[in-house]
Amino acid sequence: MSVTQKDFENAMNQVKLLKKDPGNEVKLKLYALYKQATEGPCNIPKPGAFDFVNKAKWDAWNGLGSLPKETARQNYVDLVSSLSGPSSESSSQVKPGADSKQEGYENLLVTSEDRITKILLNRPTKKNAITTQMYHEIMLALKAASQDDSVLTVLTGSGDYYCSGNDLTNFTDIPPGGVEEKAKNSSFLLRDFVNCFIDFPKPLVAVVNGPAVGISVTILGLFDIVYASDRATFHTPFSHLGQSPEGCSSYTFPKIMGSSKAAEMLIFGKKLTAGEACAQGLVTQVFPDSTFQKEVWTRLKAYSKLPPNAMRISKEIIRKNEKEKLHAVNAEECNVLLSRWQSDECMNAVVNFLSRKAKL
Ligand SMILES: CCCCC/C=C/C(=O)SCCNC(=O)CCNC(=O)[C@H](O)C(C)(C)COP(=O)(O)OP(=O)(O)OC[C@H]1O[C@@H](n2cnc3c(N)ncnc32)[C@H](O)[C@@H]1OP(=O)(O)O
Numbered sequence: 247m248s249v250t251q252k253d254f255e256n257a258m259n260q261v262k263l264l265k266k267d268p269g270n271e272v273k274l275k276l277y278a279l280y281k282q283a284t285e286g287p288c289n290i291p292k293p294g295a296f297d298f299v300n301k302a303k304w305d306a307w308n309g310l311g312s313l314p315k316e317t318a319r320q321n322y323v324d325l326v327s328s329l330s331g332p333s334s335e336s337s338s339q340v341k342p343g344a345d346s347k348q349e350g351y352e353n354l355l356v357t358s359e360d361r362i363t364k365i366l367l368n369r370p371t372k373k374n375a376i377t378t379q380m381y382h383e384i385m386l387a388l389k390a391a392s393q394d395d396s397v398l399t400v401l402t403g404s405g406d407y408y409c410s411g412n413d414l415t416n417f418t419d420i421p422p423g424g425v426e427e428k429a430k431n432s433s434f435l436l437r438d439f440v441n442c443f444i445d446f447p448k449p450l451v452a453v454v455n456g457p458a459v460g461i462s463v464t465i466l467g468l469f470d471i472v473y474a475s476d477r478a479t480f481h482t483p484f485s486h487l488g489q490s491p492e493g494c495s496s497y498t499f500p501k502i503m504g505s506s507k508a509a510e511m512l513i514f515g516k517k518l519t520a521g522e523a524c525a526q527g528l529v530t531q532v533f534p535d536s537t538f539q540k541e542v543w544t545r546l547k548a549y550s551k552l553p554p555n556a557m558r559i560s561k562e563i564i565r566k567n568e569k570e571k572l573h574a575v576n577a578e579e580c581n582v583l584l585s586r587w588q589s590d591e592c593m594n595a596v597v598n599f600l601s602r603k604a605k606l
Pocket of ligand 1: 371375376410413433435459462487492606
């Protein structure tokens with residue numbers, strides 16, 4: 247049955263009452279559907295490439311092509327109802343998959359079983375790219391994991407990717423203070439995010455189920471164990487993006503693999519296979535993809551039976567002498583990125599990706 251004008255107006259009111267910010271992607275969809283439903287196909291000139299916000303809105307509206315007004319109205323109502331409808335699933339029943347949501351988290355699934363807390367990046371349709379909200383959610387999940395009953399914490403990805411790094415659309419959400427304020431906010435966010443990994447008190451394991459890009463690779467130097475599927479690759483294309491290394495990789499990578507191998511990754515963006523990453527010490531062990539989950543989880547369940555205090559204390563003594571150094575490195579990397587993010591090289595790379603001109 248088609249929706250009435252009244253249903254449409256009700257949906258518009260419901261949007262204003264949403265308790266939780268639905269995130270930029272959803273807001274863009276809502277904007278585009280609203281414009282299509284009320285004005286028909288996009289009828290305004292395309293904004294300039296550096297007018298990020300209006301360009302993103304224009305892209306979203308224009309992307310609806312000649313979708314009939316009636317269908318746009320229906321889609322708008324359906325989208326709003328999916329945002330505000332009651333969730334009957336308890337968090338433990340939520341299954342990973344098509345970007346499903348768990349209460350408290352937009353794009354993470356956090357579960358605790360067998361004394362292991364698993365933090366699953368759950369945005370498979372976007373290759374688990376990390377949005378601004380996800381940075382906050384991951385910090386929240388790590389804080390909770392550091393205080394819960396679990397003895398091990400695992401970070402992994404849903405779908406075919408482990409993680410495609412920073413969500414490049416994060417750069418389009420420009421605050422009133424402009425690009426400079428955006429860069430400052432991002433620099434603070436990055437510093438806090440990486441600090442959570444530096445300070446995490448329990449054994450931290452990365453289960454790298456597929457390709458890993460950018461920040462999801464650089465922070466691996468702060469994990470205690472990194473298990474990888476033989477499908478995984480490790481890519482830090484910072485120069486391609488006009489950016490510079492983060493996640494303490496400017497310090498941990500040369501230490502782990504030697505300075506020339508680290509330079510090939512961090513300066514020249516060489517993508518490593520799982521086997522190469524293991525040979526260079528970034529990965530602990532590689533498993534065939536067909537048995538990856540089974541072998542890794544069997545191993546982790548066995549480890550989780552070890553005495554928790556002994557594991558925590560051993561981690562502390564291994565990491566203790568490095569902590570101060572890592573915090574200093576993190577602060578410096580964030581400071582360098584503050585200016586990199588305002589550079590033409592970086593802005594051009596982001597615009598090229600968003601306008602579909604460039605992929606890695
Ligand atoms: C505040 C903290 C800042 C921290 C600094 C961090 C730096 C980094 O992490 S740098 C690395 C940034 N990542 C990238 O540059 C990756 C960009 N993505 C790609 O090049 C490709 O998407 C790919 C190689 C990762 C996968 O290619 P492919 O298999 O062809 O799949 P699609 O490109 O079709 O991807 C599906 C879907 O997902 C979107 N997407 C993927 N990665 C990102 C991303 N990093 N940011 C935003 N969106 C991403 C992609 O656009 C597709 O979306 P739709 O077209 O809407 O389906």
